[in-house]
Structure formats: structure tokens, C-alpha cells
Amino acid sequence: MNAGTRLETVAGLVPPCETAADVGTDHGYVPALLIQTGRCRKVIASDIAAGPCDAARETVARYGLEGAVEVRQAPGLAGLAPHEVQAVVIAGMGGATIRMILEEAPAVAATVGTFVLQPMNGQAELRAWLSGHGFVIRDEQLCKERDRLYTILTVSPGKSRPLTKLEALAGPVLLYEDRPYRLEYLEELHRHYRRLLQQMEQSREAVASDKYRAWQRLERQLEESIDACRSEGRHPDPE
16 A cells, blocks of 8 residues: 555554554555554544545545444544554654644543654644643654655653653654755754745834844754754755
8 A cells, every 4th residue: 555655654663563553544645554563453434524434444445444344433532432552653644733632632642652753733732731741752753755844742741851842843763863855854944944034024013023132042952953963964965
């Protein structure tokens, strides 16, 4: 099954376990990959809408996964019971939506050993929320599909120190540890903040603002991180 680099990477970060869940499953590709690769014996594929659930059932039938993948229509973690799964995937949603899913079901979230989160946006806000609400970012990986970089967080319940603004933005793992695409990722963040600052520099009032000074510090810190990444060498990016 060709699920694409993003979903294959997400599935590959799920630790081997008895039962996992894929929340917001869409077509059910991640559950199928988890069963086909033997990472899990059972996967619960859930989605809030009927359409994705029907699509997931079609995938289950196409690959003969009946009995191994159970499809449930439910919002967020509401379709799961505490201690029912050991790992949960939440991929392809905005960071704010992922945060809401975790926030709305604390009784379930607290019993999940590992969350694999792949936000499409709002990564900084999600990281900051996680660190302040009983979650620890254990690892972060990057993957590239169709010229776009995706960030994938491996998270577990636990006590975490507060993140700095730079760590929330770039990631407490990606900022310091060697990962594929790390340099490209930091350079992309730096270009983004450079563009924001250039736009603000069209206004004298904006340049005098606290936001401008805060973004200026982040841009400078990102530049320092890029220099450090170049000097220490980096993991060769996949072909």
C-alpha cells in the first residue's frame, strides 16, 4: 500500500503494542500500515464524520484486515475507554485541534503511553501547551513529501519543564539533536521570521512594538542555531 511518506513515517514511529488508535483516521491508511507491518495486533480507527469511517471500512475490506482494525465513529478520544489502547496517532490536523482533542478527554489521555502527533500547523502553540499540561515531548522527527516538511512529535504523559519561545517554535529535540532535514527546517523557520520582520519594517510603529523585538530575538536565535547546525555537521537527508 502506497500511503505516502508522511503517513508511513507516522506509522513507523508508533511503538510496538497490543492495541493502538488512529484518531481522525480519514481513509484508514495508518491502521492498515500498523497491522501490515506487525507493529500492533489491533487498531481502532476513529473519525468524527461518517464519510471517513466509510472510507476506512473500504480500506479494511480491501486489505483483508477485518478483525484487526475496528472502525468507530466518534469525536477525538471519546470513542476510547481509559487503558484501552497503548498508543494513539493524531495526524493531519491543526495544532489547535490536536490540543483540543487531548484537552477534552483527560481521563483517556492520561492512560495512553505514547501519542504520535503530526500537526499541519500551529506547532509552536501545541508544543507550549503540551509542556504546560502534563505531557513530555520525547522525540521529534521530520519527513518530506512533495517538497513540504512535516513535523512529527512523539509525546507521553509526564512532567515537563516549560519551553523557551525558541524551543516551542523549533522544537526541544529538533533544535538540539541531529535529525534528517534539520538544517532545512531551521532555515525555513528563519526565512519565515525574516519575512515577517521585513513586513513590519514598513511601519515605524510596528518596529517600535514588543512583538517586533520578540520576533527579532527569535530570528537572531534561529540564525545562531543554523550556524551551530552547519558547524557540527548534520544527518544526511534521505534521497
